[in-house]
Amino acid sequence: MIKSKYKPLAGVEKIYSYVVLFFSALFSFILFGVFNRIHLHGWSNFRRKPGTLLLPNHRTMIDSFLVACFSCFPWALLKPSLAPYHPAAAENFFRGSLLAWFSRMWRCIPIKPGRIDPTALRVIEELLPQGIVMVFPEGTRSRSGKVGKGRIGVGRLILDTDPQVVPVYVVGMEKVLPIGAKFPRIFRRLDIYFGKPLDFSNLMSGPRDRKAAQQAVDTVMGELRIMEKIHAANSAMPWTQKLRGRFLGFWMLMLGVIKTAVAFPREIIRILSFGKL
Numbered sequence: 640m641i642k643s644k645y646k647p648l649a650g651v652e653k654i655y656s657y658v659v660l661f662f663s664a665l666f667s668f669i670l671f672g673v674f675n676r677i678h679l680h681g682w683s684n685f686r687r688k689p690g691t692l693l694l695p696n697h698r699t700m701i702d703s704f705l706v707a708c709f710s711c712f713p714w715a716l717l718k719p720s721l722a723p724y725h726p727a728a729a730e731n732f733f734r735g736s737l738l739a740w741f742s743r744m745w746r747c748i749p750i751k752p753g754r755i756d757p758t759a760l761r762v763i764e765e766l767l768p769q770g771i772v773m774v775f776p777e778g779t780r781s782r783s784g785k786v787g788k789g790r791i792g793v794g795r796l797i798l799d800t801d802p803q804v805v806p807v808y809v810v811g812m813e814k815v816l817p818i819g820a821k822f823p824r825i826f827r828r829l830d831i832y833f834g835k836p837l838d839f840s841n842l843m844s845g846p847r848d849r850k851a852a853q854q855a856v857d858t859v860m861g862e863l864r865i866m867e868k869i870h871a872a873n874s875a876m877p878w879t880q881k882l883r884g885r886f887l888g889f890w891m892l893m894l895g896v897i898k899t900a901v902a903f904p905r906e907i908i909r910i911l912s913f914g915k916l
Contacts, residue, residue: 645748645762652744653719659744660715660722667708674825675815679709680873681833685805687714687721689770692800694793694859695807696786697775699816700731701823706807709831711771724766725773726750726759760792767800776859784813786867789860794852797839797859806834806859808866830873832866 648656671677685691687710695706703725715722727747733739742749748763750756763772774796776789786808797804811829837858842851 645758647766648743648746656722656744656746657719659741660719660746663704663745664708664712664716667704668712670823670825671705671708671815671829675811676826676828677709678828678830679833680830680869681835682709684833684835685803687711687771688803689720690768690800690802691771692767692797692802692804693723693771693773693807694776694804694863695773695809696863697777697780698784698809698812699780701816702775702809702812703727703773705812705829706773706809706831710807710833720770722746723771723773724748724763726763726775760796763796764800767796767802772802776856776863782818786860786863789856791849791852791856793859794854794856797855798842798847798852801839801843804837804839804859806837806862806866808832808834808863808870810867810870830870832870834862834866837862 693706693710695702703723707723707725711721711723724746725748727733727742727749729749729751732742732747733749748759748766750759763774766772774793776793777787778790778792781787796802809829809831811827814827815823815825815829817824839855839858842855845851
């Protein structure tokens with residue numbers, strides 16, 4: 640068994656992480672939800688709980704901020720264990736001590752160049768039962784904009800941990816941060832599709848070999864491609880139906896924000912008293 644050197648957040652680091660995540664979520668909400676047009680689909684399809692594996696497609700370096708903000712907040716402000724951990728390329732997010740510190744506060748798990756990192760996989764397996772983990776099954780950003788091929792390591796992770804697997808399809812981020820751009824753009828449309836949890840009971844009951852792992856990740860990628868087609872169909876929808884869906888999604892999000900604002904002072908007192916996060 641491979642032993643990981645990753646040390647989970649502990650003590651005062653949890654407080655620092657909570658503060659960084661709070662302001663990062665606020666910034667993400669303003670950037671993606673105010674200065675860009677965000678559309679959420681299937682937002683209530685899954686329950687936010689430990690042991691959840693979010694599997695979004697990958698288009699830009701800041702996809703994780705978008706998915707984390709609109710999938711796990713505001714719940715993560717009330718229960719910080721629901722703030723997702725996620726792998727991040729060490730050469731991009733752990734360059735220099737300051738960026739490395741912020742990446743750790745963002746709950747990033749460093750992955751070595753080459754993306755085949757069994758140590759990082761072991762870390763994810765250790766953290767997943769305790770909270771939510773977000774992994775990009777493609778392993779790298781899609782240059783074509785289409786859903787690519789999934790990595791077999793994600794299939795092994797599913798079989799080894801038996802999590803609640805939620806596919807997430809994101810479209811529009813390639814316009815917010817195109818390849819080569821240094822700063823995000825505004826006034827773009829973003830869509831996030833949250834799928835229903837996938838059932839892998841048929842694979843869990845059989846041999847958990849390489850073939851089963853490949854079948855598991857292929858199931859995930861197949862679901863992402865279905866959502867890709869659904870988005871193409873929604874793009875041709877009459878504007879009245881689009882407006883209705885956006886209105887309902889906005890008010891669902893506002894209800895969550897109001898609930899968080901009411902409970903926020905109590906949560907701050909609990910954190911400052913070093914309560915369990």
